Amino acid sequence: DTAVSQTPKYLVTQMGNDKSIKCEQNLGHDTMYWYKQDSKKFLKIMFSYNNKELIINETVPNRFSPKSPDKAHLNLHINSLELGDSAVYFCASSQGRDSPRAFFGQGTRLTVV
Amino acid sequence: KQEVTQIPAALSVPEGENLVLNCSFTDSAIYNLQWFRQDPGKGLTSLLLIQSSQREQTSGRLNASLDKSSGRSTLYIAASQPGDSATYLCAVKGNTDKLIFGTGTRLQVFP
Numbered sequence: 001d002t003a004v005s006q007t008p009k010y011l012v013t014q015m016g017n018d019k020s021i022k023c024e025q026n027l028g029h030d031t032m033y034w035y036k037q038d039s040k041k042f043l044k045i046m047f048s049y050n051n052k053e054l055i056i057n058e059t060v061p062n063r064f065s066p067k068s069p070d071k072a073h074l075n076l077h078i079n080s081l082e083l084g085d086s087a088v089y090f091c092a093s094s095q096g097r098d099s100p101r102a103f104f105g106q107g108t109r110l111t112v113v
Numbered sequence: 114k115q116e117v118t119q120i121p122a123a124l125s126v127p128e129g130e131n132l133v134l135n136c137s138f139t140d141s142a143i144y145n146l147q148w149f150r151q152d153p154g155k156g157l158t159s160l161l162l163i164q165s166s167q168r169e170q171t172s173g174r175l176n177a178s179l180d181k182s183s184g185r186s187t188l189y190i191a192a193s194q195p196g197d198s199a200t201y202l203c204a205v206k207g208n209t210d211k212l213i214f215g216t217g218t219r220l221q222v223f224p
Binding site for chain 2: 031033035041042043044045048050055056058090092101102103104105106107109
């Protein structure tokens with residue numbers, strides 16, 4: 001069983017569209033994250049949720065809206081997509097601050113044309 | 114503000130060599146440090162994690178050390194193999210429960 005799964009794996013869409021990326025973890029973790037990896041392969045955190053509550057929001061444009069229906073899911077909705085949103089988006093989970101290890105999904109490669 | 118840097122940015126070596134990848138961080142107040150491996154088009158796989166109170170961790174041919182006071186960690190890969198080719202990322206966790214990633218080292222081991 002996949003621990004952290006994201007869908008879709010690839011997403012190609014036009015500028016201005018709205019799209020969502022889904023993430024689910026079956027590890028029973030309390031904390032989930034979204035990270036963005038840019039074209040230079042630099043990974044940076046976007047959001048962190050703990051038990052469905054927003055903990056970290058790293059100066060991300062408000063076109064990005066995470067939604068956590070329960071602690072096993074953290075979806076990322078993006079409005080009015082721009083060319084600069086093209087990147088690989090990774091979902092991750094951990095058992096919170098006191099858990100040493102973070103588990104990452106396979107990533108969603110978003111291409112905005 | 115925590116900044117994490119990895120040297121070298123890229124490395125190409127013949128099979129069998131012992132390798133050292135370096136990671137440095139500017140704020141020594143970390144909770145732990147993690148080394149990840151990323152294969153092209155794939156996610157991140159956690160290799161080793163060192164808690165702030167630890168000096169090193171070992172897993173098979175991999176050994177990671179941590180010198181928190183000087184803001185440095187090294188990942189040692191013994192007897193490198195072509196299957197080790199990947200990008201290696203280090204990441205530190207502070208008290209804000211987020212990972213701050215380094216710039217990565219792209220490793221290629223050729224037969």
